[in-house]
Amino acid sequence: MENGHRREKRRTPLKVALVEPALLTLISQSPRHGYSLLADLESLGLESLHPSVVYRTLRQMEDLEWIHSEWDTDNNQGPPRRLYNLTRIGDAALLTWREELVKAQDSIQEMLRN
């Protein structure tokens, strides 16, 4: 049955796999809200992510108690927004993530060295 090609799509793009550590990194730098994180991710090279992906990841991380959010009261330009900041657990999670990032970096380096 040598033939019979079925699928077209590829696996989870690297981009998506990096959203979580990227958000942690950004929030650790300074508390932010989701909408601005959406833009900040682009500065990390993670472009054109669907907003839902970002908000969902934020909620998941909050469920894990890596981050904590509160409604931003000194809200100037629009509807209420959540301001996220890192918890102590999130700090630890970031450290763990950084180790994983280093490993991934090594793997990639190895692959690229033709």
Next chain:
Amino acid sequence: MENGHRREKRRTPLKVALVEPALLTLISQSPRHGYSLLADLESLGLESLHPSVVYRTLRQMEDLEWIHSEWDTDNNQGPPRRLYNLTRIGDAALLTWREELVKAQDSIQEMLRN
């Protein structure tokens, strides 16, 4: 409803997201069969992957015609095994992947530079 923590698991580990380019890279170096790829992935830092992950990815890539397999006839030590090698399409796919890897590398670098 500030509280009510639901989930425990994290997203797809980076490790898994790197299986596809890693396999392409290895096969491009020299044709191999699945079982040995399982071991070779470890040399790329992708450790303790479930065999299913590797075999599934191989089948997916074969469906995409990135790789081609044939049963290895000069089979010495066990049951029949598939020998995989890269197609021309796979060559191109590897190049595309390498660009993605470079981008990911940049993103990671950016995250790690505290």
Next chain:
DNA sequence: AACACTATTGACAAAAATAGAATAGCATGA
């Protein structure tokens, strides 16, 4: 009031990932 922009949430279908069982050839020793 209609519209555009900021901001977040919810829900659903489709795809992917996890893990374990099933299958099977070969080699070795009891």
Next chain:
DNA sequence: TCATGCTATTCTATTTTTGTCAATAGTGTT
């Protein structure tokens, strides 16, 4: 020869994740 263990691959059920779209909603502008 029968059990055991290793090599090697496939299948399938279940759980998770992802992609996408719609819904909600406040604020400012025309």
